[in-house]
Amino acid sequence: MSSLGALPGAVVDDGVLAHLGNPLGEQRALRAGRALAPLGARAVLAVTGEDRLSWLDSISSQSLARLPAGVSTETLVLDPHGHVEHAAGVVDDGESTWLLVDRARSDDLLAWLRRMRFRLRVDPQDRSETHAVVAGTVAAVAALTADAVWHDPWPGVADGGWGYAHAEPHPGAERDWCEAVVSRDELDALAAAAARGERELAGALAADALRVAAWRPAAGEVDGRTLPHEVDWLRTAVHLDKGCYRGQETVAKVHNLGRPPRRLVSLQLDGSDVLLPEPGAEVQAEGETVGRITSAARHFEEGPIALALVTRTLAVDAPLTVVAGDETVAAAQETIVPPDAGRTVAVPRLPRLSRRR
Template sequence: MPELQRIPGAVVVDGVLHHAGSPLIEQRALASARAVAFLGDRRVLAVSGEDRLTWLDSVSSQSLRELPPGGATETLILDPQGRIEHVASVVDDGETTWLIVDADDAEPLLTWLMRMRFRLRVSPVDAGDRFVVIGGTAEAVAPWAAATSVPLVWRDPWPHVSPGGWAYAGADPHPGAARDWAEALVAPDRAAALVEAVIAGDVAAAGTVAADALRVAAWRPRWRDEVDGRLLPHEADWLRTAVHLDKGCYRGQETVAKVHNLGHPPRRLVALHLDGSDSVLPERGAAVRSDGDAIGEVTSVAFHHDDGPIALAVVKRSAPVPGDVTVDTPEGAIAAAAETIVPPDAGRTASVPRLPRLGRRTAAG
């Protein structure tokens, strides 16, 4: 990352810009194309070679073999039981496939990819020293993107249903429907120029706190937070954008098909509208309770510029959601209204009603 400490108001920890002084203002600026977020919690892997797309197609959940130059999607690496191990945002430039991954997962994923090469013409490498990742609207990030044969910009497909995918959430409208999010790979010299533009006041900067709040409000799952070693794609509504249900065989496919065809995933993602009267937020892993009984755990927490304190949580399929719950914090339990993302009967044959979103004022009573 460039010298982010030079940005006025910057709070930088381990090379990651958490915020530039005002996360709420940064959220609004990101959403309106007036800011870019420095995403130091992302890292880039590169896969070159003639067989790269067919190979990645064969080892992951998404259909990638026909991905065109400039095409963007995302894919999951599953274990044999269909549980998520790795997540990657994918963009191809015609010669190299670029994977944007959470920084903590970059080395484990690269190690796994290296083991799976066999004799194919593929070469996975860590490209983290070649690129910085920035995020925001496509309009905001595109001018800074590196270009090979195409600009290296990944446009988030969420929450639209990709070819071969399937939507479980029945909210109408989906809270992420109007979200415009893209991530660009930026060469070090351009990243340095971007910092100078921020210091000069030509561009506004945002940190990961603001970017994550927009993600949570859109019910968008992420490897760092929602993936716990047991998560199935169905449980987070990830079949929308990361799974192709009609493609060829890959590890974990049998479980994906079985759970989808029969319905009833064992757990499910829900949204929480938290009581913010005491300005207390729960931590990741905090217990979610109904009538005192633990029904799940918080996975992501944020303070949104419109919705206030919000969270995502993974709960038991049988949990009484939607409904009123409590969430543990170090200062005691706080009240929350839980909103359905993945319904308990989610699957191919389930009839998912189209439901209006639960507003924060309603949640607060």
């Protein structure tokens, strides 16, 4: 990321381009397809070998054994109790299966994949030294020379999946998002073009704000005990009818009986200049802690927004407050996962809250 750090106004934190001086303007440009966002927090793994797809199918939550080349999907690695350990965007090019994962967890995931090879013809590798991830709209990413392109399936409901959020329309319905796997040389060329004023870039803050507004779960929503049901991840990352994999019994039980112990909500925070809460900040109802913030952002249209995991029994219309630094901020909740979400529960469609002006 050193070439990006040399750009005027660039703020780089731990190898991640946070912004270039105007995060709200970068959001507009990114959503409109005028800008591209280098995602330094993403790592690139690749699995080669004849057994790669059937092997990944057997150890993760998505049906991958017959994944066609060029088709994008998403999968989760769960612990034996069904809690999310890793999430990966998946696309196969006919020779390699590319996994786009959270950089902070990539070493642990790679080590686990290598332990699970046994005698199968598979070879997991970390390609992050030679490759990077650059994101944007389909049209914006098409201008890049990429080894693979992952099209985010969110918020569609994949074959074998199940959507819990019933807002109409879903806030991610028009989400146009791709992540391209490019060489480090291509990333340097992109930075050079941006320095000459020929390309427009956006930082991770802009990309994350668009994600939070679309209710899209990611690494921030994983805390060691997260179930896929709690964050509506059955929608894109779980196949409920595929064969056995680690954690499947819990996935099936919670879905069939309903009532995951926590549920994801979207929060609109009161005040346009409010201090954004940090992940882990308390969400309170009548002075009692009922959940914690998982992600927060300042959106160019909606103002300060957040995702939070709250207890299942919290009333969907309960007034909430969030602890942000030394402040306590009022928050309006919007239901993502209903309290009784599951296969047998009929949930009415819920209207969205009006957008901020």
